[in-house]
Amino acid sequence: MSLPTPSSETAPAFPESPVSxxxxxxxxxxxxxxxxxxxxxxxxxxxxxxxxxxxxxxxxxxxxxxxxxxxxxxxxxxxxxxxxxxxxxxxxxxxxxxxxPPGSARIARYARxxxxxxxxxxxxxxxxxxxxxxxxxxxxxxxxxxxxxxxxxxxxxxxxxxxxxxxxxxxxxxxxxxxxxRREVEASEPHSDHCGRCTRCLDACPTGAIRPDRPFRLDARLCISYLTIELRGPIPEADRPLLGEWVFGCDLCVEACPWNRFAVAARDHRLAAEAVAPGWTPEALLDLDTGAFEATFRGTPVKRAGRAGLLRNAAVVLGNRRDPSAVPRLARVLREEPDALVRGHAAWALGRIGGDGARSALRAAAAQEADPEARREVLGALGAGGLSSP
Ligand code: SF4
Ligand code: SF4
Structure with a gap:
């Protein structure tokens, strides 16, 4: 196989000898x-x-x-x-x-x-x-x-x-x-495949982003990493329950892989340290204002989700838990949170949790919510799970 040659005669020179x-x-x-x-x-x-x-x-x-x-x-x-x-x-x-730790929201390992x-x-x-x-x-x-x-x-x-x-x-x-x-480097032997008949990662995926009938192909649109990090705006309602406990990324398929029994620890302490505290609860994340978010996540991958994205995800996790103790926090978000995206997802979470407290918070929001998308979420949540009944 002939190697490509530089396209420009004016390109800066480099040694011709190969690197071993x-x-x-x-x-x-x-x-x-x-x-x-x-x-x-x-x-x-x-x-x-x-x-x-x-x-x-x-x-x-x-x-x-x-x-x-x-x-x-x-x-x-x-x-x-x-x-x-x-x-x-x-x-x-x-x-x-x-x-x-119990109660904490899950953040992908690389982002911690x-x-x-x-x-x-x-x-x-x-x-x-x-x-x-x-x-x-x-x-x-x-x-x-x-x-x-x-x-x-x-x-x-x-x-x-x-x-x-x-x-x-x-x-x-x-x-x-x-x-x-442009330098020629002695090539390594390509690696052989050692998945064999194993399907553990495919079986572990909760969303169908990877599937046993479609190995080696990821539908990013269904992947929790995509939904929690890359996607701006609302998370499709049907996908929200699939997020489970994840507020940033997802490691389930990687954790399922038996080859990770050979995993090694970081060689640089900055990649080993839990710069993002492992114990962040979704409730605590919902309390972060812009300044606190910046101060907490500056210099970490979590910043990529943005404050609105991370709080949106935290609200979804609380909705997935259906824990009534989260109602006062979500009601406060509905009243005071400046970002309509977060308010809308808090409304969804209240609709999932249900009960008197959730209902009265949603009714109050229905009377005052001006953002059309957040309002749609509030009205949808009031109609969910019998919440609209007196
Ligand atoms: S990261 Fe999570 S959601 Fe994405 S393919 Fe893996 S298990 Fe599925
Ligand atoms: S769990 Fe690991 S070994 Fe098994 S199919 Fe997935 S990637 Fe391959």
Whole structure:
């Protein structure tokens, strides 16, 4: 197979000699990274990605659609690219499953540490120096590259039926970083697949985002991670009960994977620390004003959901619990919360919980709610579960 050549004669020079895997691994090990490399030629993954987007599985994640062509071929991203180098960096405590304190809302494991982009990107950029390619691009999570597909080709693991990467030595609790370079790098052996007949992750998914009859394909529109983080605006009513206890992300399919008995703990304390306290209850989240939200979640992935998104999710979790003790808190939200999205979801939660207190809070809201969407939620909640009856 012939390697692509730089498209511009004016592009800055870089050494022509290949980088060996041994040299790459030695430098990566100094930085605490597992590493592998692949030739920067498009594979079948690009076509699979096109089909996934065409089927609408990306939902409202427009950036995934806009970057389709770049994602399918790293040479569009960097003309003359010859190699894609991928690193893996563990996070969390290395346990297969989380054990959240009673009453707390669930937050995905990766989001309970400091912002990982900066922590990992710093190491990836240091590793990039090995290539002496001034145009080499480094990404952590936000780049238009199919990280998991490249990680498989670079020998770091395989893409499991839940669509996450799985490693025999790391499990799945790790972040990926990618470097695209014009330098030739000795390629690793692609990883073989070790899912076999197992379907535990597919069976564990409560929403049907991944299903036994459709392994290796994620319908992001149904995934709790998408619903709680990426989706702006109201969560479709039919999906709300499926959120269960999750206020940010979801780890159920990853926790189900038996390969996570080989998971390892974070190698950087910033990714091991529970910067976001594990004991956040949904009630306490509903009390966060803008300043408190910023102060609490600045520098953590949770900030991505935004205050309104996180409080919306907290209200849904309380509705799912159907615990009458949450009624006074939700009634206060209905009266005082400035964001109509949160008020609307608090109304839904009150409708689910029911009882006299919920009914009188909803009636008061029906008399004063001016936002059309929140009002629709209030009236819908009054009609739910017999709440409209005297
Ligand atoms: S993250 Fe949760 S909702 Fe999404 S596919 Fe996995 S188990 Fe299903
Ligand atoms: S749970 Fe089973 S099917 Fe799913 S990724 Fe792990 S090994 Fe593969």
């Amino acid at each position: 895997l041994a040299e790459l691994r030695a430098r990566a090990a100094e930085l605490g990274l597992d590493v592998g490399a692949a030739l920067a030629v498009p594979g079948e993954e690009g076509e699979r990605y096109r089909r996934w987007v065409a089927d609408g599985f990306a939902g409202a994640m427009d950036y995934m659609v806009r970057t389709l062509e770049v994602r399918a071929d790293p040479r569009v991203l960097l003309p003359g690219a010859r190699s894609v180098v991928v690193v893996a960096f563990p996070y969390g405590d290395g346990q297969r499953r989380d054990r959240p 540490s400091k912002e990982y982009h900066g922590v990992l990107l710093d190491r990836v950029r240091k590793l990039r120096r090995v290539f002496e390619d001034p145009l080499a691009r480094a990404f952590v999570d936000t780049g238009p590259v199919l990280e998991k597909a490249w990680a498989r080709r670079a020998g770091l693991g395989w893409v499991g039926k839940h669509t996450h990467l799985v490693s025999r030595s790391l499990g799945s609790w790790f972040h990926l970083g990618v470097i695209v370079t």
